[in-house]
Amino acid sequence: MSDHEPEGPSHPHHHSPDFPPGMLPRFLWVYVAQFMPAVLIAVYLQVVLKEHGFNKQQIGLLQGLLGMMAVFAPPLWGYFSDATARPRLILTLGILGYVPLFLLLGMARGMPAAIALIIAFGFFNRPIIPLTDGYTFRYIHHHGGDYGKVRCAGSISGACTMFLLELLGAGGSSPVGVILSSMAVLGSFHLVSIFSLPADEDVRLKKTYRPDLRVFLMPGFLFFTLAAFLGNVAMSSYYHFFTLFLKEQLGFSKAGLIWTLGTLSEIPVVYFSGRIMKRIGVRNLFALGLLGCVLRLAGFSVVTNVWQAAPLQLFHMLTFGAFFTASVTYVSRLVPPNMKSSAQTLFAALSTGLGSLVGGALGGVIVERYGFSALYRVFGGIGLAGLIILLAFVPAERQKTA
Numbered sequence: 477m478s479d480h481e482p483e484g485p486s487h488p489h490h491h492s493p494d495f496p497p498g499m500l501p502r503f504l505w506v507y508v509a510q511f512m513p514a515v516l517i518a519v520y521l522q523v524v525l526k527e528h529g530f531n532k533q534q535i536g537l538l539q540g541l542l543g544m545m546a547v548f549a550p551p552l553w554g555y556f557s558d559a560t561a562r563p564r565l566i567l568t569l570g571i572l573g574y575v576p577l578f579l580l581l582g583m584a585r586g587m588p589a590a591i592a593l594i595i596a597f598g599f600f601n602r603p604i605i606p607l608t609d610g611y612t613f614r615y616i617h618h619h620g621g622d623y624g625k626v627r628c629a630g631s632i633s634g635a636c637t638m639f640l641l642e643l644l645g646a647g648g649s650s651p652v653g654v655i656l657s658s659m660a661v662l663g664s665f666h667l668v669s670i671f672s673l674p675a676d677e678d679v680r681l682k683k684t685y686r687p688d689l690r691v692f693l694m695p696g697f698l699f700f701t702l703a704a705f706l707g708n709v710a711m712s713s714y715y716h717f718f719t720l721f722l723k724e725q726l727g728f729s730k731a732g733l734i735w736t737l738g739t740l741s742e743i744p745v746v747y748f749s750g751r752i753m754k755r756i757g758v759r760n761l762f763a764l765g766l767l768g769c770v771l772r773l774a775g776f777s778v779v780t781n782v783w784q785a786a787p788l789q790l791f792h793m794l795t796f797g798a799f800f801t802a803s804v805t806y807v808s809r810l811v812p813p814n815m816k817s818s819a820q821t822l823f824a825a826l827s828t829g830l831g832s833l834v835g836g837a838l839g840g841v842i843v844e845r846y847g848f849s850a851l852y853r854v855f856g857g858i859g860l861a862g863l864i865i866l867l868a869f870v871p872a873e874r875q876k877t878a
Contacts, residue, residue: 545598546829554821573600575663706862712835745797768794
């Protein structure tokens with residue numbers, strides 16, 4: 477039986493595919509709690525800003541500043557997480573910062589206050605997910621476990637939270653009170669969940685840390701990150717413009733239903749990602765994610781009604797389920813244990829943060845001048861470029877016989 481493993485100093489010779497007894501529920505709780513406020517922020521921050529009288533141009537500027545913080549803040553937090561060997565403490569500080577700042581942002585009047593608050597909020601919030609992933613991979617490295625099993629809890633949590641917030645009135649005529657009170661509750665739940673994580677000492681962290689930046693200059697890391705960046709640029713055409721595409725081009729206003737279909741489709745792939753990667757390799761699962769981007773966006777460029785668009789949402793199992801789990805796993809295995817937070821946050825900044833920022837700016841110009849069909853054709857081509865770079869310059873994992 478052959479096994480595919482990425483080469484790299486961080487991958488242990490042996491580790492169990494299961495968490496130690498009693499640990500799986502604790503990590504599940506963390507991921508469930510993390511994605512409740514994350515979904516609220518992603519979907520409803522723009523609603524709060526609109527209700528406070530900010531126009532589309534101002535909201536676009538504020539979202540752009542938040543995107544900039546997704547590029548600059550995570551590597552700083554990742555460095556401090558590894559340098560202090562206190563990742564749980566760093567996560568706690570991040571939550572203690574972003575929850576009250578969101579509440580203040582939800583009451584902001586005027587652009588100067590909103591700009592200051594969105595920058596501060598982004599500084600504390602944008603590193604949270606890659607920091608959590610870095611901690612989880614570090615624990616798995618030493619004690620065993622399956623990342624996909626805990627990450628799928630976040631997908632389920634996100635879908636349920638979106639549905640619940642709609643029932644509570646977050647999409648109604650007076651949404652701000654519902655959104656802010658929900659953030660206070662969900663943010664507190666997130667904070668409490670962090671204390672269920674194992675103590676920092678339990679992940680056998682070295683107390684001294686000097687980052688070896690040469691790890692991030694390896695061709696494998698550079699080309700893989702470039703391919704991921706292009707994939708994220710491509711999929712920004714979905715994340716930034718799909719709701720408008722449904723409403724303005726296809727005449728369908730209940731976008732949340734179509735979004736949820738995509739979120740639900742990712743869950744099986746995320747859950748079984750560990751087994752899939754063991755069978756076909758991490759790089760190859762990531763390649764399937766990029767291929768899904770190309771096919772999905774090409775489909776959006778030619779559909780004429782929502783019934784044709786809806787089945788394409790099933791590609792979310794590849795464009796997120798395969799893409800995300802394979803990318804964070806590959807990066808984690810390239811670096812030693814005491815650099816996992818640095819690696820995840822730097823990778824998130826360069827691929828997701830910068831990709832979203834570039835994709836949003838470029839996509840806005842294309843949509844305004846040439847329309848949605850041109851947007852999805854061009855961005856499908858960007859995803860194809862990422863796939864070609866991956867296959868040409870990122871070698872398949874070393875094949876070893878068990």
